[in-house]
Amino acid sequence: MNIIVCVKQVLDPDIPPAKFRVDSASKKVVPPEGIPPVINPYDAQAVELALRLKEKHGGKISVLTVGSNGADKVVKHAISMGADEGVVLSDETFEGSDSFSVAYILSKAIEKIGEYDLVLCGRQAADWDEGLVGSVVAENLGTSLVTLAEDAEAVDDGLKVKRVTLDGYQVFVVPLPAVVTVSNEVGQARLPSGLGIISAARRQIPVWKAEDLGVDPSLVGSTAARRKLFALSVPARERKCEIIEGETPAEAATKLAVRLREAGAI
Amino acid sequence: MAENKGVLVCGEVVGSKVAAITAELLNAGKKLKDELGQPLFALLIGKDIEEGAKEAIILGADKAYTIEGPAFPDALPEIYVSLVAAACEKLSPSVVIMGQTDMGRDVAPRLAAKLKTTAVLDCVALEVDPDTKVLLQTRPAYGGNATAVWVTESQPQIATLRPRSVAAAQPDTSRKGEVESLSIGIDDSAVKGKLAETVKAEAEGIKLEDAKVIVAGGGGIGGAEGFESLKELASLLGGTIGVTRVPCDEGWLPLTLEIGQTGRIVAPDLYIAVGISGAPQHMAGCSGSKCIVTINKDPDANIFKESNFGVVADYKQAIPAFIKKCKELRSS
Ligand SMILES: Cc1cc2nc3c(=O)[nH]c(=O)nc-3n(C[C@H](O)[C@H](O)[C@H](O)COP(=O)(O)OP(=O)(O)OC[C@H]3O[C@@H](n4cnc5c(N)ncnc54)[C@H](O)[C@@H]3O)c2cc1C
Numbered sequence: 004m005n006i007i008v009c010v011k012q013v014l015d016p017d018i019p020p021a022k023f024r025v026d027s028a029s030k031k032v033v034p035p036e037g038i039p040p041v042i043n044p045y046d047a048q049a050v051e052l053a054l055r056l057k058e059k060h061g062g063k064i065s066v067l068t069v070g071s072n073g074a075d076k077v078v079k080h081a082i083s084m085g086a087d088e089g090v091v092l093s094d095e096t097f098e099g100s101d102s103f104s105v106a107y108i109l110s111k112a113i114e115k116i117g118e119y120d121l122v123l124c125g126r127q128a129a130d131w132d133e134g135l136v137g138s139v140v141a142e143n144l145g146t147s148l149v150t151l152a153e154d155a156e157a158v159d160d161g162l163k164v165k166r167v168t169l170d171g172y173q174v175f176v177v178p179l180p181a182v183v184t185v186s187n188e189v190g191q192a193r194l195p196s197g198l199g200i201i202s203a204a205r206r207q208i209p210v211w212k213a214e215d216l217g218v219d220p221s222l223v224g225s226t227a228a229r230r231k232l233f234a235l236s237v238p239a240r241e242r243k244c245e246i247i248e249g250e251t252p253a254e255a256a257t258k259l260a261v262r263l264r265e266a267g268a269i
Numbered sequence: 270m271a272e273n274k275g276v277l278v279c280g281e282v283v284g285s286k287v288a289a290i291t292a293e294l295l296n297a298g299k300k301l302k303d304e305l306g307q308p309l310f311a312l313l314i315g316k317d318i319e320e321g322a323k324e325a326i327i328l329g330a331d332k333a334y335t336i337e338g339p340a341f342p343d344a345l346p347e348i349y350v351s352l353v354a355a356a357c358e359k360l361s362p363s364v365v366i367m368g369q370t371d372m373g374r375d376v377a378p379r380l381a382a383k384l385k386t387t388a389v390l391d392c393v394a395l396e397v398d399p400d401t402k403v404l405l406q407t408r409p410a411y412g413g414n415a416t417a418v419w420v421t422e423s424q425p426q427i428a429t430l431r432p433r434s435v436a437a438a439q440p441d442t443s444r445k446g447e448v449e450s451l452s453i454g455i456d457d458s459a460v461k462g463k464l465a466e467t468v469k470a471e472a473e474g475i476k477l478e479d480a481k482v483i484v485a486g487g488g489g490i491g492g493a494e495g496f497e498s499l500k501e502l503a504s505l506l507g508g509t510i511g512v513t514r515v516p517c518d519e520g521w522l523p524l525t526l527e528i529g530q531t532g533r534i535v536a537p538d539l540y541i542a543v544g545i546s547g548a549p550q551h552m553a554g555c556s557g558s559k560c561i562v563t564i565n566k567d568p569d570a571n572i573f574k575e576s577n578f579g580v581v582a583d584y585k586q587a588i589p590a591f592i593k594k595c596k597e598l599r600s601s
């Protein structure tokens with residue numbers, strides 16, 4: 004089974020909240036110094052699912068990312084996990100693209116690769132948390148689509164995919180090629196192996212530009228975006244915390260109960 | 270291009286009644302209707318939805334459209350999408366809203382792709398900019414670290430609304446409105462896969478979303494056994510338990526109890542957070558709680574900043590004493 008995984012580089016979602024800043028005037032997130040961006044965790048999980056499918060059914064795993072300088076790092080991360088190859092899709096004209104343009108660029112690259120059975124995306128990119136790109140790629144390619152997968156396996160008539168729902172799950176059987184978006188329920192992504200890291204570091208990751216892909220410049224970049232940011236802020240979630248103290252943890256907890264009773268909370 | 274007009278609520282039905290989210294969408298839709306000065310439509314797809322359509326009118330729709338067809342979740346999403354897309358082409362609404370539900374989060378992006386527009390998912394507020402009349406779509410981003418307000422520059426403007434972010438519309442039985450059945454056939458060429466199975470895990474006890482009291486445990490609990498005391502506390506207070514991502518990853522408790530950005534969004538009266546550091550992805554799911562109480566042994570844990578009451582302690586000593594005192598207080 005030949006699998007293409009779309010991976011995005013994002014601001015590390017595990018940064019301490021105190022380090023997260025936005026510039027409301029320019030409506031931009033200010034990347035914290037000294038904290039390098041990472042592969043979107045859901046995309047690492049998509050690579051994980053791809054690796055499990057490859058272990059069972061054979062085939063090749065290619066990864067694609069739309070990004071600028073340094074985006075080869077996430078491709079290398081996927082390769083160090085066990086993916087076979089990858090490409091960075093990068094062009095000045097791509098700057099400021101929205102989900103639809105990114106999906107368009109990815110679809111062009113997928114068509115250029117040509118031979119594929121399955122495209123895996125993350126359920127959402129942990130920066131803007133939009134959850135759109137995978138569905139749009141499927142629409143562009145005209146393939147079947149299952150969102151929010153927690154598991155998948157190849158069957159005679161295609162791919163059997165378990166989709167997470169709020170109170171359970173659904174099982175779909177879809178013909179290949181298909182696009183599947185992967186949810187965190189697939190489980191933790193494996194860490195890159197030492198050997199994987201060394202061999203990935205040596206790899207030269209090819210870059211495909213707009214003209215290599217046959218991308219129409221009027222359909223990408225900020226001018227083509229169908230949605231624009233109107234405002235960006237950090238939500239005010241702070242509360243005034245009353246710390247209840249005591250000689251011992253037990254005493255503090257006892258006082259807490261009394262205080263909550265007074266406050267009418269219990 | 271003809272001008273798009275009207276706010277279209279894509280409803281969901283449970284049996285013959287509209288789902289709770291649909292009543293919320295209709296309430297949100299009523300506000301948009303007033304702000305835009307455009308009519309409010311409801312669209313219901315399913316079998317025997319006549320009653321639901323009338324209910325949608327009582328809840329504020331000016332007109333309800335029905336399509337006789339397979340209802341979500343039994344329908345394949347691609348069929349559902351093709352029906353909604355056909356309805357949108359017929360009605361040319363300027364705004365389409367659906368719930369951030371199993372249906373909406375799957376259908377909205379596909380619909381947007383089909384209609385060559387975009388979708389803004391999981392909105393917590395929707396309003397119309399008085400100057401430009403565009404829809405301001407507010408949603409969390411960056412795992413709850415940020416709040417983004419998006420505007421859509423194509424038509425229709427499609428958004429999904431997070432359940433319980435708006436109150437349900439109140440019924441007004443004096444309202445009158447037309448119900449029209451749209452005859453849209455199912456496009457068989459849209460059908461790609463098949464739905465083999467739908468499994469509902471019956472939630473035991475109180476649903477997290479309905480709970481008035483939640484005792485939530487995190488990585489600090491250290492193992493499945495540690496949750497016994499939290500369960501005891503929860504049942505004493507008439508509530509239920511929830512968890513952060515860590516206990517799920519560790520296999521101590523199932524993911525169905527996860528609270529947060531990718532888990533459940535809860536807003537109980539009382540949220541007791543035990544051994545939880547307060548990552549934004551978790552707080553995104555519980556910050557609507559009326560009162561947040563934290564027990565954590567690290568005085569610098571972020572969660573204290575977002576709590577009303579806190580005790581800096583090891584939960585192993587604190588919880589038994591807390592339970593004991595609660596019992597005393599309750600019996601007195
Ligand atoms: C894309 C993405 C999505 C995510 N979505 C979610 C989500 O939906 N929900 C979610 O919960 N998480 C989510 N996470 C994970 C989240 O970022 C945090 O990693 C997680 O919430 C941390 O859980 P925790 O606070 O229980 O554990 P930790 O961060 O490990 O904190 C444990 C806390 O327990 C305290 N502690 C330890 N021992 C004791 C003791 N004996 N007594 C008292 N206190 C003690 C420690 O001081 C510490 O503060 C997501 C992460 C990513 C990257």
Ligand SMILES: Nc1ncnc2c1ncn2[C@@H]1O[C@H](COP(=O)(O)O)[C@@H](O)[C@H]1O
Binds near residue numbers: 123124129
């Ligand atoms: N710039 C990108 N490069 C490659 N894949 C992407 C990019 N942006 C989004 N994706 C894929 O689409 C998924 C959903 O992203 P989004 O719709 O932006 O939340 C991600 O998990 C990735 O798999």
